[in-house]
Amino acid sequence: MSSRGWSAGRRRAFALGLAPALVVLAVVTIAPAGYLLLTSLTPLNLTMPGTAWDFSGPHYNYVDLWDDDRFHQSAWIQVKLSAATVTLQLLVGLGVALLLNHGNWLRRFARTIFLVPMVLPPIAVGILWRVMYTVDISPLHRFMAWIGLPVPPLTTDPSLALWAIVIADTWEWFPFTMLLVLAALQMIPDAPVEAAKIDGANDLQMFRYVLLPYIAPTLLVAALFRLIDSVKAFPLIYVLTNGGPGDATTVTNYYAFVQAFNFSLWGYSSAVATLMVVAIFALSWIIDRLSGTGDARVD
């Protein structure tokens, strides 16, 4: 067999091997996304069946979005939520990982415990924090009041409600960063650490000049993954604040949800969702680019 024939056969084998996965991908991802895009070009309202395939004004929903202050505000709230949650999750996850890096049995046990929030169903996390934030029954509020530092109701104060979501989301997801950083810390060779110790580096210098360069790419990847995931924040908002008070915690996907599920405006909601998909794609592309850079740096 010629090498060209062998190569062609190999390509065919690869294509055949990939085909089932591509079919599944097309069915579960690309087809719904395509339907979403088509719907966004219609004024689909479930109470008016004739609107389902009405493409007479395919740009109307997008023009409307351009002028929709509530949509713009929801995007801004999303930016604030994402920035706060990702930053806090990185800091807390990194801090806890550094504390738990060296193992005795207690630290190993703590690692396992810290993973629990991440594996809880999101709705359970929402209910847990709803209890924590309900002044009448909250152990958190009672404790703070007992030590003389009463905390105002968080979820019904427009200046604090978003922070209530940030705190709950950070609690749920900092273990993700912790886990990645712990893995990265375990991979650091002993030699540079020993050398730094011999040179008299203190803890801060050890972190800044030895550990951080090794774990920086991991932190970057964790940050970008959490950034993408933060756009999907929904269960906590649904359970804790319903997007309120007012619109204080109405992020973009919650806004899309209200338009579709409360008002039956599925075309308009699909336009919001389509823009979100575009934003997620852009973020994914950035991740891909930055991850590649990160790998090169590690090498």
Place this chain on the structure above:
Amino acid sequence: MAKKGATRRTVIGAAATAPAWLLAGTPPAHAQQRRRFDNVTLNIACWAAPYARFIGEYLPVFTEATGIKVNYDTPGFPIYNQRADLELSTRGSAYDVLNVTFIYSSRWIGAGWFTPLDEFINDRSKTPESWNFADLLPGSVSPMKDRAGKVYGIPWVADVLMSGAGRFDLLRAQGLGMPNTFDELERAMAAVNGKDSLPAYIIENHYGWTFIPFLQGFGGNVFRNPPEDLYPTLDSAEAVAAAEYVGKLLRSYGPPQALGYDVDQATTALRMGRVIYSNNNHAFLRLLGEQGSRAETTSNFGLMPAGPKGRFPGIASHGWGIPTGSRNKDAAWEFIKWAMSKELLDRMVAEKGYGSITRSSILNDPAYRRRTMLNGVDMTQLYIDTLAFAQQGHMKYRTVHVYPQANTQITKAIERVVSGEMNARESMRQAQQNTIADLRRSGVRL
């Protein structure tokens, strides 16, 4: 011989199941249908109202009587509505019986998502005359009809907004009665707030329901002239005055997290004596007399207070309907018939103390009146008196197909006022702008 044997079996079977028929209030003639429905399973959902909870407890009786099995679900009010709205829009067969929610009635019925029930009601082979459809309060049935007068839902509740004081003793200690006007309400709340370290006032945070009596009491409305003219009027001077008034009540006399109180929390706070007074639904205020209530002997009740322009209590009915996609319509009607039979409702009243009844024969029964007295207050008379206000036609705003849009904006507007994010004028202006945008997007010409 065969005929004789069959007769004997029928007699024995009827005797064996007689207690079940008596309990369920279902006539023995339905024994014939039992076999017909033996393999039928109905999927039924309603929002988590006290009546719906009681029905859940009686379901084994229904299954025993008819052979129909039931998957029954009672999520919270907003979750139910979202789920039902979506399921109905598909015209699928996922549900056989659903609650026709008051604020969605026009939308769901108008879209043809529910089955007309007249053919079941008027067919004597399906519904005996003794079931007596005419016994249902006309005011509770009318939102369940389309323009042609066809009936799409059998109302199980006529819910009305009233006043309830779980700690009336604190009002009485100040020489006060149940507030009858907005002025009296504000003065009363100022007088009792903080007594026994209790907040004076709470309402359910579904302000698209609880705010409207104040809005209309000040002379405002949600739309200019519903259902014909749906131009929103949420930024009127009257609407701003009402928002300021409610904002002050909740901010100054409400608990710290007043915005977080849904209807269950508001009712529980009242029952547990953690708040003094509330404007709440009749069906939930009845729970102050249930076992476990700490307010049973300190409670008092009254009509929704009147504003400068009159008294406009919230009145809403919810009913059982059959989605058009259901494949078990006859069995679904059996369920509705059972769930709304006088016999079952009588039993529910006697055993559960249920009180938001839509059958006038029960409401006018002296024994029922006695049973539903609560701490010496004739709750049924208050209920009937409140229902009488429906003749004003002030609830027309609520059954227009785009009320859910206005409902959302009103709730958000009051949240902004109570939380101090905006003053009443700014907040209602924003609600007005947003509602106009949402209505236009829904195809309403303004």
